[in-house]
Amino acid sequence: MKLSNSFFYTLRENAKDEDSISSNLLVRAGMIKKSSNGVYMIMPMGKKVLAKIEDIVREEMDSHHAQELLMPALIPEDVYVASGRRESFGDNMFSLKDRYQKKYVLGPTHEELFAAAAMMDGKSYKDFPYNLYQIQTKYRDETRPRYGLIRVREFIMKDAYTFDIDEAGLDVAYDNMYDAYCKIFDRLGLNYKIVRADTGLMGGLLSEEYQAISSIGEDTVVGCEGCDFSSNLEITEVVDTTQPEEGEELELETILTPNAGTIEEVSEFLNQDPSTFLKTLIYMADDKPVAFLIPGDRDLNETKASKLLKATNLEMASADVVEKVTHAKVGFAGPVGLEIPVYADRQVLKKKNFTVGANKTDHHHIHVNLKDFDIAEVADLCQVRPGDICPKCGKPLTFDHGIEVGNLFKLGTKYSKAMGLNYLDANNQLQPVWMGSYGIGLERCMAAVADQYNDEHGLKWPENIAPFKAALVIVSMKDEKQKEAALELYEYAKEKGYDVLLDDRTERPGVKFKDMELIGIPHRITFGKGVSEGKAEYVLRSTSEKQEVALEDLKSLLDQIYTK
């Protein structure tokens, strides 16, 4: 592509409304442009990157025996009502009515529609297994879109769905997709970890996530210093290494703790270590108030708590509810005498003579013991934290931030049962189909790579997905020899089908070099003063390494770049 007769721009300044280094670089490189909150235009230079990502994804899906189709985004609301997900998606789903007042939603993910697509009368077990996928635009009305393409409201997803007659078949299909995803993310050049995760909104038996490691990652990826353990923070088990406390159980006392409603305030007031406190947290689980009792120096893990209660919605109770339930101001909740179910973290069982709120404003109980209250159920309810040990090998855990670029779900028969997707087994009996679902966010991959590959001068795309692998830069458009040498190489590249970028603009060389660095072209060949001595300059974006190359060697240099 010749820049002189193309639509091309870069920006010198960061955007006012971008909140990360990589999103600013993508905007400044003319790759993306914000259209509205969480909605972007992918500009021509960015489309080249996205198309290469799409090609890699499609190649790997096809070579892993997945068949491509294309679903609509406009879906009757009924479809999600039938599966029970209309409610669980709630406001995250865009909804609308057509001219006849029929209700539709914009699909956030397509389990239901793929189940409908696969539905055929009298489909026999012999017709299985199969794997269907699409590369299609999804819509989610995110509360707080951010980080450029990382959290957006309209985005392209590769979503695949597998259909098997039993769990063993699903396992094979799942492993096949696991392998495809590793190949995809390897080819994209991403530094990623695969972690066990919560099945969440999807439901099902198992979920794993591909997390691109990044400082702006919104997920916490837990790993291990000693082994290959890895897991999303949400579901990582806290290994309970605490010892049962020694000593006598003392008698419960109620003491005045005026205006001390937080652990910090009470521990200062009583001059006690926070670990002697238990926190009592009041939550609403699907509109029912419940209490969680955990060590004072720990955080509740809401995913674990939701799972324990099988709750669709779990959120902290409002001050009103807390006051109603505890008969006290917020800050003084405790398990003793509480009339709602109390769920306790398992570390609680080893505690003695602890301090809790007294369910009375400005009062706490001290010397509380397990005999003083009822526990509905005990479970692992806390978030892991630095210092905790690996559930697999006992070495210290590590913590990274990750961007979820892909996920795998063993759905089991949840959707096939909801939608009535069955097959006839060898005995002519109807059986539910076993499904898996597998997603990759394409723009998010682009953003994650941009986030991992950049420096103070701009983007540094890996060769596989760079908008162009090589740029030819003419230093002075007034110098016929420079132009001639560059154009000769450009024509050679065109002939060979190498997609090179020719910077033949009448701009200062500094501007051209800066632009090529900003948009992150891996290889730059510069035609400057050296041309009169038969030489060009070759610069590698990744290392800034420079090299003089004889003009007659440039063709074989290009061959090397484009065919390796």
Add this chain to the structure above:
Amino acid sequence: MKLSNSFFYTLRENAKDEDSISSNLLVRAGMIKKSSNGVYMIMPMGKKVLAKIEDIVREEMDSHHAQELLMPALIPEDVYVASGRRESFGDNMFSLKDRYQKKYVLGPTHEELFAAAAMMDGKSYKDFPYNLYQIQTKYRDETRPRYGLIRVREFIMKDAYTFDIDEAGLDVAYDNMYDAYCKIFDRLGLNYKIVRADTGLMGGLLSEEYQAISSIGEDTVVGCEGCDFSSNLEITEVVDTTQPEEGEELELETILTPNAGTIEEVSEFLNQDPSTFLKTLIYMADDKPVAFLIPGDRDLNETKASKLLKATNLEMASADVVEKVTHAKVGFAGPVGLEIPVYADRQVLKKKNFTVGANKTDHHHIHVNLKDFDIAEVADLCQVRPGDICPKCGKPLTFDHGIEVGNLFKLGTKYSKAMGLNYLDANNQLQPVWMGSYGIGLERCMAAVADQYNDEHGLKWPENIAPFKAALVIVSMKDEKQKEAALELYEYAKEKGYDVLLDDRTERPGVKFKDMELIGIPHRITFGKGVSEGKAEYVLRSTSEKQEVALEDLKSLLDQIYTK
């Protein structure tokens, strides 16, 4: 692809809710599946066709110097309010609110957003021209979706937009797209005509349409027996060949015509030829009542009428309005004494002593002449019809039905002025950019080809866009020799990168042949009993021509099929 381990189905019965031969064939061939009213799933076999159409479109756009980008479908409503098109699209646009009650629409076409994308501070005339396009999903809330993929509510469009500094530049850009479109539709194998058309909702200076000729076409394409004239019915001029009537102007008379409210009834009642009548049609033009006066044996052309009045909305007045305006029941409107503006077709000027409604229930005027009423404006207002002559050469016009598969618009400066898209000219003065817009409906192309290429056995895809060029059919899966011969050829094809379909299902041969015919594979190689004698059967779908081919010649046959 091996059918035995793929998702594949065909249907023996037509769908209950499909209203055309081609949409039924596409459904039965497992290429499309209705998701909701006017919204389809493109199933794997159909996706292969659609992908090939997309590739052809992309190749031609790229080789005609257009640059691809990608716009969102979710667009703030403001954007269309700014251009004045929110109102003109009306209910045809899907609209919705996000979780914060901000109004959005689903883009029906992207002139506004491309103008926004192209907007840069201080863009110089030196940065022009350029051509940007996308292949992206559009939404239109059609009143009555029909004919399978022909008129749908969600569809993929290739839309391109050109940006130039003056009209001469726009002309060049337009001609370039004209050429690209001819190449695209030629490669798709479509039988099409290029016709002048109304600029309609887009506005602008010129529009041409690519109309695929088809009996289910909703447009009427007017051509000429004698020359290359072609035009959409909507804008074709009626050449007025009528002679001024001879004779005296008689005195107006009012006569009783009980219950005779239609031309047919009155002409029977009065025993007069319909050509002696003038029809007075009451319309609402943007909420203002107007009358059109045309010959009794002609139809009003609403496009011409809208244009004359520069009306955004023109529709027949309701019975209430007609009665209020004419003080009579519907069927008795006439120009004499009418208090709303009367627009007359130019043929009216040659009439004498004609019959019209009397604006009085059950009464008509006869012997009416031009002196008896006022005319606001005279224009060509009628629809052309068989028997009319070519405006260019005078030979008889021809009439075909057409499916609009593509269109070209010279927009001029309409959108750039509305959106403030300017450039700095050589004198550093701001000037509006000249835009063009160019669309192709991808699914509609697929449907139009299906409509032109089929027979009683199914689809007959042209080679360029067939899901597979060739199918290898094994007659008996129990015959090891047949299997071996077919698999050897299949492996050869895979090696060469030829995408062939291997029908290795354990089905009766009749089922396999019928399926291959239904899905329209151009070349079929059958491995049957002849294999034991070293022969296979080769059948051409287009002509049903059969031929015996020696097994050793099959590889070169495939080479011919795939490389020609």
